[in-house]
Amino acid sequence: MRARLAVSTAIMAVAAASTYVVAQAAQPKERVIKVVASRFKYTPGTLKVKKGQPVVFELTTADVPMGFNLPDFNARGDILPGKVTRLRVVPDKSGTFVVLCDIFCGSGHEEMNGKLVVVD
Amino acid sequence: MANKFSRRQFLKLTGMGGVGVVVGSALPGVVLADAGDDFYFVQLSDTHWGFEGAPNPDAKGTLKKAVAAVNALEQQPDFIVFTGDLTHTTDNPVERRRRMAEFKQIVSELKVKTVRFMPGEHDASLDQGKAYKEFFGPTNYTFDHKGVHFIALDNVSDARAMIGDEQLAWLAADLKQQKVDAPIVVLTHRPLFDLAPQWDWATRDGAKAMELLMPYQNVTVFYGHIHQEHHHKTGHIEHHAAKGLMFPLPAPGSQPNRAPLPWDPAHPYKGLGFRSVDADVDERKYEINEFPVVKA
Numbered sequence: 001m002r003a004r005l006a007v008s009t010a011i012m013a014v015a016a017a018s019t020y021v022v023a024q025a026a027q028p029k030e031r032v033i034k035v036v037a038s039r040f041k042y043t044p045g046t047l048k049v050k051k052g053q054p055v056v057f058e059l060t061t062a063d064v065p066m067g068f069n070l071p072d073f074n075a076r077g078d079i080l081p082g083k084v085t086r087l088r089v090v091p092d093k094s095g096t097f098v099v100l101c102d103i104f105c106g107s108g109h110e111e112m113n114g115k116l117v118v119v120d
Numbered sequence: 121m122a123n124k125f126s127r128r129q130f131l132k133l134t135g136m137g138g139v140g141v142v143v144g145s146a147l148p149g150v151v152l153a154d155a156g157d158d159f160y161f162v163q164l165s166d167t168h169w170g171f172e173g174a175p176n177p178d179a180k181g182t183l184k185k186a187v188a189a190v191n192a193l194e195q196q197p198d199f200i201v202f203t204g205d206l207t208h209t210t211d212n213p214v215e216r217r218r219r220m221a222e223f224k225q226i227v228s229e230l231k232v233k234t235v236r237f238m239p240g241e242h243d244a245s246l247d248q249g250k251a252y253k254e255f256f257g258p259t260n261y262t263f264d265h266k267g268v269h270f271i272a273l274d275n276v277s278d279a280r281a282m283i284g285d286e287q288l289a290w291l292a293a294d295l296k297q298q299k300v301d302a303p304i305v306v307l308t309h310r311p312l313f314d315l316a317p318q319w320d321w322a323t324r325d326g327a328k329a330m331e332l333l334m335p336y337q338n339v340t341v342f343y344g345h346i347h348q349e350h351h352h353k354t355g356h357i358e359h360h361a362a363k364g365l366m367f368p369l370p371a372p373g374s375q376p377n378r379a380p381l382p383w384d385p386a387h388p389y390k391g392l393g394f395r396s397v398d399a400d401v402d403e404r405k406y407e408i409n410e411f412p413v414v415k416a
Contacts, residue, residue, distance in 0.1 A: 065279065067280070069317075069320070071317035071318050072318070078280070098318050098376075100318070100319075100320055101320075102280070102281060102320045102324070103279045103280050103281075104209075104241040104245035104246070104276075104279040104281070105279070106209060106211055106246065107208075107209050107210065107211070109209075109241075110378055110379075111377070111379070113377060
């Protein structure tokens with residue numbers, strides 16, 4: 001009886017491990033991209049990512065509080081001085097999309113845009 | 121014998137309703153009648169005093185011309201509202217106050233002395249409204265005029281384009297005192313709905329304000345920010361954006377960015393203007409007439 005239980009436990013463990021491996025295979029590796037906001041630009045200004053591949057934007061500001069808004073992906077983050085904001089996005093469509101600052105930061109605020117290029 | 125007409129009937133009769141109205145003409149034998157509690161107010165917006173650049177070669181003259189045009193209206197409004205961006209932004213707090221003082225001096229030339237001000241992000245976002253309050257008072261307030269309840273909402277002093285929970289609670293408390301069918305006008309700077317999120321033409325928590333307003337049957341919103349006439353409905357609530365008085369902006373989403381439209385030497389001041397809003401209090405209706413800065 002004890003031996004049968006041990007075998008069952010082993011099978012379950014293998015099954016669980018298999019499930020985990022399958023899940024890992026289905027989920028593309030997460031990519032990290034650092035972005036620095038400063039009045040009135042993002043560096044880099046163009047962010048290239050792959051459709052379906054999760055990306056984490058590590059956002060910092062060189063001066064004042066800024067926003068990092070991807071309205072086409074319903075994702076945004078506040079970037080505060082001295083802190084790193086991590087914003088995870090899984091791009092589900094390809095094309096070129098706007099990145100905009102949505103925290104008013106001065107005379108060039110309206111022109112503070114970046115680009116997110118999502119390729120297939 | 122003179123025929124008596126209300127101001128709205130007069131505007132219709134003379135063809136002065138709608139876009140591109142000519143100010144100051146009159147029909148012989150026609151006089152304006154007292155239309156009970158009906159009234160009208162004028163909305164000016166986005167004067168951006170202090171702006172300099174190619175989109176407006178007459179940056180120092182346009183506001184003064186607008187003041188003259190309002191003063192030339194045959195029948196003067198009961199009051200005037202400025203829906204934000206009175207001044208163009210500057211990092212320098214001294215310069216910010218200088219621009220506000222100049223703006224205030226120029227608009228003091230308006231014949232009508234009941235003038236309600238509101239901040240835009242250019243006035244208030246860099247110092248959370250500190251300088252604005254010194255010159256123009258509170259950034260959110262209410263007032264009543266001939267049976268209409270006016271609510272001025274501040275969605276710019278928080279640089280994140282948020283009304284904020286505290287002000288939303290204030291709004292909720294104010295609305296609780298109103299009847300469900302009360303005529304309510306909301307004045308604000310940014311749109312309370314997602315007009316063009318790609319251009320940040322929205323208020324981040326605007327939906328919360330709309331949720332509070334939605335139970336009321338007669339709510340109309342007048343706002344600025346987008347430098348052009350625009351009309352939208354959220355359920356039964358109408359939103360009307362006003363033209364600016366420094367440079368026009370492109371139609372929402374019509375081009376990749378929201379850069380000012382170029383000055384047209386053949387049609388100076390094109391796209392700039394102000395509006396009158398005639399309130400029919402009994403019918404809970406508002407008639408909007410657009411006026412140019414200068415006569416065509």
